[in-house]
Amino acid sequence: MTRTPSRSAVHSDTKEARPGGESLMPLPWSLWPAEARLLLGLVAIWSIVGLLILTSASWFVADREMGDAAYYLKRQALWLLASWGLLLLAIRTSLRRWLHIAGTALVIGGVLIAATLVIGSTVNGASRWLVLGPIQIQPTELVKPFVVLQGAVLFSHWRRIGNDQKLLWLAMFGGVILLILKQPNLSTAALLGLLLWLMALAGGLSLPLLIGAAGAGGLLGSASIMVNEYQRLRVTSFLDPWKDAQGDGYQLVQSLLAIGSGGVLGEGFGLSTQKLQYLPIQTTDFIFAVFAEEFGYVGSLMLLLFLLIFGFVGLRVALSCRSNQHRLVAMGCTTLLVGQSILNIAVASGAMPTTGLPLPMISYGGNSLLSSLFVSGLLIRCSLETTGMETARPRRRRQPPAPIG
Helix, strand or coil: CCCCCCHHHCCCHHHCCCHHHCCECCCCHHHCCHHHHHHHHHHHHHHHHHHHHHHHHHHHHHHHHHCCCCHHHHHHHHHHHHHHHHHHHHHHCCHHHHHHHHHHHHHHHHHHHHHHHHHCEEECCEEEEEEECCEEECHHHHCHHHHHHHHHHHHHCHHHCCHHHHHHHHHHHHHHHHHHHHCCCHHHHHHHHHHHHHHHHHCCCCHHHHHHHHHHHHHHHHHHHHHCHHHHHHHHHHHCHHHHCCCCCHHHHHHHHHHHHCCCCCCCCCCCCCCCCCCCCCCCCCHHHHHHHHHHHHHHHHHHHHHHHHHHHHHHHHHHCCCHHHHHHHHHHHHHHHHHHHHHHHHHCCCCCCCCCCCCCCCCCHHHHHHHHHHHHHHHHHHHHHCCCCCECCCCCCCCCCCCC
């Protein structure tokens, strides 16, 4: 029978470890909190629907370029199985362990990002991938969950650690973001910067420090746009894509045509015409345009409603956390998944300049799938540990010898 620990055992950031440091026992499904069950169901729906959307968006280009209409579908399905394995591992492992390895993993991620600048594979002028045989590794995607975890470690203990520790990890975060900008990858750098800023705000950092960080981030982003011509062209084409509809504005124009062609109810699943030689990058950055054309205004609203529900449940988990560290992890995970989705949709609909952010669990890409489902597993784990019903294997205490006589 599972016993609920006392409130004093779960209130402190440092009291999550049970006696003896044993790993936490997984709760049986019947004792899962409603938020954890709902999150797992939402992630399952997100994954399955994402695979179906990718199937529709990719079959034509896969048949034309690879000679196999199911080429992208089969590869994505394999990555999806591996990613769900990682999600289950995240659910079954104590959050304390993930937080313990976050710093080391972030350093390794920074080294791999630096390696892309030296030996990385360059596509469309950006060096973001490391090729290991048949596998391409994108460190900028894989490092995202550990940015959330280490950000929670830093900002939850901000008032209790020395200035040397603060400067060390702020420099580490800044170094990772600068390396990502160097690839160049302004969109991911901006996403991680905004994510850390929001976590710092939730962690209670002083307003002058937050304002200074926001100003420095804005200046850094502006400098990147001025230095990199392709980023500058993307911003100018975003302001008026029709001015050069066959040049720099072509991508956004075709995306807007796809969304507009969907009308109210859409053309129907699999019946998008913009994906047939017209819309570039239709399996990754602009996959939402294919979805909007096939499912229309109603389908797009349903997708936004789904993200709203997911964000609401994620924030409920965060607000119910009894540990500030866990609360920041839950907020960071929710912000990363929902925020990146909103940014991708905003780009495809012309509300933001064109960037290279995938739509989580929908866009083609194994690295993005691994990262997104791992983050989802961490969020569900936060919900499980929030209940206070997870208990450790009891340590057997040595019985005192019986008295003689």
